[in-house]
Amino acid sequence: DAKTTQPPSMDCAEGRAANLPCNHSTISGNEYVYWYRQIHSQGPQYIIHGLKNNETNEMASLIITEDRKSSTLILPHATLRDTAVYYCIVSRTTSGTYKYIFGTGTRLKVLA
């Protein structure tokens, strides 16, 4: 019962911006949006998270729409090492705990 919808795959040219969309139309007011990526079968790596404001760090930018029903992860200058599966996650609150529900993600392929 993943609460997010992502395209299964995307390609991006090396050096160009990669824009990865995510729909989370049932998000609740206190739920955050997280992005992680997984390179090959390594452990997922945290990228960024946000509640309603746009966020930026050294890896990426996160743009959340005003109604919070969708978001976009932007990798400003994609490199071959950014080839990975990207997961958009809405943290779910259950009985006071915060857990991740992983969907199947977007497989991003950066092309030389």
Place this chain on the structure above:
Amino acid sequence: EAQVTQNPRYLITVTGKKLTVTCSQNMNHEYMSWYRQDPGLGLRQIYYSMNVEVTDKGDVPEGYKVSRKEKRNFPLILESPSPNQTSLYFCASRRDREHTEAFFGQGTRLTVV
């Protein structure tokens, strides 16, 4: 270096032979959890722990046990492994249960024959 360490990285075992996968974190994190990853199903949470001696079931707890006797360690125990537990397992830790980033281990690939 902040890290989550799992051992072993690879394991092949036989049905019914008890095994333990260890997980240790060096960040003094309160919140730890175990996931399994299967093709087409993504990562699913098995168990989690909010602090020492506090554990609870995730979405797929059947056939697994955990313990949290020390803050840094969160072992995953398979009392009687079966072939349907063949999977890639990840341990993760977070500073607390609130909105902080999670750190994942490198994974344990388990095959039960």
